[in-house]
Amino acid sequence: MTPKTEQELADAIASAKGPLHITGGGTRPIGNPVVGEGLSTSGLSGITLYEPGALTIVAQAGTPVAEIEAALDSENQRLAFEPMDHRALLGTSGAPTIGGVVAGNVSGSRRIAVGACRDHALGVRFVDGAGEITKNGGRVMKNVTGYDLVKLMCGSFGTLGVLSEVSLKVLPKPETSATLTLHGLSVAQSVEAMSAALGSPFEVTGAARTHDTHIRIEGFAASVAYRLEKLKDLLSGYGEISVTEDANLWAGITNVTGFAKTDSDIWRVSIKPSDAPALIAALPDTCETSLDWGGGLIWVATPAGTDLRATMAVDGHATLVRASTQTRAALPVFHPENPTVTALSQGLRAKFDPRGILNAGLMG
Amino acid sequence: MEMPIPNANVLSRKSQIVERLQSVLPPAAVIHTESQVRAYECDALTAYKCPPLCAVLPASTEEVAAVLKVCHDMGVPVVPRGSGTSLAGGALPTADCVILGTARLNAVLETNYDDRYIRVQSGRTNLSVTGAVEEMDFFYAPDPSSQLACAIAGNVAMNSGGAHCLKYGVTTNNLLGVKMVLMDGTITEIGGGHLDAAGLDLLGLICGSEGQLGVVTEATLRILRKPEGARPVLMAFNDNEVAGACVADIIKAGVLPVAIEFMDRLCIETTENYAKAGYPDCNALLIVEVEGAPEEIDEQLALILEIARRHDPVELREAKSPEEAARIWLGRKSAFGAIGQISDYMCLDGTIPVSSLPMVLRRIGELSEEYGLKVGNVFHAGDGNMHPLICYDANKPGDLELCEAMGAEILKLCVDAGGCLTGEHGVGIEKRDLMSHQFDPADLEIQMAVKDVFDPDWLLNPAKVFPLDTSQSRRIAAE
Incomplete structure (x- = not known):
């Protein structure tokens, strides 16, 4: 089913006889396997409102991300949380949608500086499991009117309701950017250097380690030049530093393209940066890692079927982003939570989707 | 403002309830005499007062859990209270409630500069969080104007903002984790030093839930390194509309100031008489502040001033020294106090798209004429967060009601x-009955369904946020 209007979406859900498998552009098949009739939001498409002077954009959920980005680009603005494009990593094709970005709380390297998708989501319209059309939040940047269901919907992967429209905060594009690259650091040294940079007043908007360690700054040209020198001084104890202005570097880091052409399972681990060295040291030798968010986000490629959580002895959570259907059926994709949080989450699902038909079981 | 009729069954059991609370807390932590509970009869929305049944001041998460368990078992409503600075009546008691104050929960539990967070007990004041990390040149960004007094517990409950959220966001964007107690006494942790949720974003749901879902006892907060410097510029215009257009142009130009504050003529004149900040004679005034190293500030301010010049300003005044910067901020920071000197006032905080600013200001002016009440406007213009201050005379019968209607x-x-x-x-009691203007019944129903999950008996701060008639069946069922 591909409803063309919010009302059609509501009718489709209200009259559903069994479980539904909700997708946007279908480029992010993340989650436990779902059985059900297909329901795509890709027919709900188009930018409803864009006010550059108010830094806000409102679009129907099925609007392609590319269309949003093109509109913003024409006003020299952007989605500052740098949503990851999962296509290379997950081997999918098609057009990622803005609803999919919100439903998955999809963010990129700049999350460490400006917040995640959830921090830029201002409002949602959605249809709950009973077919009821509901709205929450709005299109203004400060809004504490009633409960914040926008955050709840963001990252709920279509299990609480099907998004029909989202409203997002956007930000100006910087005049320029530059990246400092540090070579040959161990994980511990790299995290230490990234923490020093992120704890400086020099407004770092990316801190990642692939093989080398990369630190990004953005802004007006004179300011970037000034901060570049300051950061070089700050990090002078970590060996040779080179400077690049390669924008593709950060797309590659955010989209984890380094792990695209492997047949490993891919885990996404969120921890305190200072726990990264211990987490990585405890992994089997057969694993490869890539760090983002100053070490707070670790991408791990493991041999198929490995339970990464078995060696994870630090606080945080690990999501199995890519694996075979069998592995995803055997290992929960989303990190198990404490019993109280689990009970509250189940309680919410029962209220939002009383028949349990929306992407049932996707999040566990 | 209507409040529900207190539950006679609870009122009649006061001595047993106090006794049970005394059995789980030190004697001094249970406040129950008529004269002592009066200290908790209102928050900063002082037009409404009601002494609670009693008040408790637990000093640990475990004590909070014990209190909530007692109240849950005995069917007693609980109103959580941070420092009582709510302007919306978020901590207004009912006669049948126990006030749960966080004043004794004020410890710093952990500071972690490598991972850039601090973990505090929730009764700690906003400003003292920054105070705890200042020696390392770090700060906690959300800065509500009550920051000297207001508690993190209240900031989390109301998702508080401040003048600098254009750049740094509000509480929810700076909150990494909480320890909280549910109404039945269950203690749980959500989030922590890491980013984003493993499953559903319950942290985002709890922040701003006005103390209706649980009592937050500890918070993990993001801390940031202080910028090298900051400098404001003052811009005076002869027209609100022009000032509004200037704000939009600054934002569109790609500069992101940390603050853009707006004041209208009534506020400018009143604060000038009161604080003598030396503000120019004009109809609309903007204070724009940018941050960074001196050279970075110069570059950004040059761009901002160039934009302002295109809007025919009456005056542009750049701070050349810290003293001049302080003078620019002086009037803005004393605006509420200055208005308070000349009149009683009610401060609203409705938010609008920046593009609607001229229309909304014009209409507020018309309403002011219609109702015969003066209105001063001072607000965070960058994010459209208005603060109309409606002046009224509390001693004049009917004036408060007129003010509320306006x-x-x-x-x-x-x-x-x-x-x-x-x-x-926040909504509190102040905007509770207007919720149905913003939300359809289905929108409110699903929010109330969230409360059903966290607090099935509707005992936590029950008479707030939702219109009384909308929440009535749930509250009655709880009795």
């Missing part, structure tokens, strides 16, 4: 312009 008109106007009832103060 306030309701203004808030409806904000909603109709594409905005919302409240940008940072």
Whole structure:
């Protein structure tokens, strides 16, 4: 089913006889396997409102991300949380949608500086499991009117309701950017250097380690030049530093393209940066890692079927982003939570989707 | 403002309830005499007062859990209270409630500069969080104007903002984790030093839930390194509309100031008489502040001033020294106090899309004429967060009601312009009955369903946020 209007979406859900498998552009098949009739939001498409002077954009959920980005680009603005494009990593094709970005709380390297998708989501319209059309939040940047269901919907992967429209905060594009690259650091040294940079007043908007360690700054040209020198001084104890202005570097880091052409399972681990060295040291030798968010986000490629959580002895959570259907059926994709949080989450699902038909079981 | 009739069954059991609370807390932590509970009869919305049944001041998460368990078992409503600075009546008691104050929960539990967070007990004041990390040149960004007094517990409950959220966001964008107690006494942790949730974003749901879902006892907060410097510029215009257009142009130009503050003529004149900041004679005034190293500030301010010059300003004044910067901020920071000197006032915080600013200001002016009440406007212009201050005379019979009626008109106007009832103060009791103007019944129903999950008996701060008639069946069922 591909409803063309919010009302059609509501009718489709209200009259559903069994479980539904909700997708946007279908480029992010993340989650436990779902059985059900297909329901795509890709027919709900188009930018409803864009006010550059108010830094806000409102679009129907099925609007392609590319269309949003093109509109913003024409006003020299952007989605500052740098949503990851999962296509290379997950081997999918098609057009990622803005609803999919919100439903998955999809963010990129700049999350460490400006917040995640959830921090830029201002409002949602959605249809709950009973077919009821509901709205929450709005299109203004400060809004504490009633409960914040926008955050709840963001990252709920279509299990609480099907998004029909989202409203997002956007930000100006910087005049320029530059990246400092540090070579040959161990994980511990790299995290230490990234923490020093992120704890400086020099407004770092990316801190990642692939093989080398990369630190990004953005802004007006004179300011970037000034901060570049300051950061070089700050990090002078970590060996040779080179400077690049390669924008593709950060797309590659955010989209984890380094792990695209492997047949490993891919885990996404969120921890305190200072726990990264211990987490990585405890992994089997057969694993490869890539760090983002100053070490707070670790991408791990493991041999198929490995339970990464078995060696994870630090606080945080690990999501199995890519694996075979069998592995995803055997290992929960989303990190198990404490019993109280689990009970509250189940309680919410029962209220939002009383028949349990929306992407049932996707999040566990 | 109507409040529900207190539950006679609870009132009649006061001595047993106090006794049970005394059995789980030190004697001094249970406040129950008529004269002592009076200290908790209102918050910063002082027009409404009601002494609670009693008040408790637990000093640990375990004591909070014990209190909530007692109240849960005995069917007693609980109103959580941070420092009582709510402008929306978020901590207003009912006669049948136990006030749960966080004043004794004020410890710093952990500071972690490598991972850039601090973990505090929730009764700690906003400013003292920054105070705890200042020696390392770090700060906690959300800065509500009550920051000297207000508690993190209240900031989390109301998702408080401040003048600098254009760049740094509000509480929810700076909150990494909480330890909280549910109404039945269950203690749980959500989030922590890491980013984002493993499953559903319950942290985002709890922040801003006005103490209706649980009592937060500890918070993990993001801390940031202080910028090298900051400098404000003052811009005076002869027209609100022009000032509004200037704000939009600054934002579109790609500069992101940390603050853009707006004041209208009434506020400018009143604060000038009171604080003598040396503000120019004009109809609209903007204070724009940028941050960074001196060279970075120069570059950004040059761009901002160039934009301002295109809007025919009456005066542009750049701070050349810290003293001049302080003088620019002086008037803005004393605005509420200055208005308070000349009149009683009600402060609203409806938020609108920046593009609607001229229309909304014009309409507020018309309403002011219609109702015969003066209105001063001072607000965070960058994010459209208005703060109309409606002046009234508390000693004049009917004036408060007139003021409230006009306030309701203004808030409806904000909603109709594409905005919302409240940008940072919260709904509390003040905007409770206007919720149905912003939300359809289905929108409210699903929010109330969330409360059903966290607090099935509707004992936590039950008479707030939702229109009384809308929440009535749930509250009655709980009795």
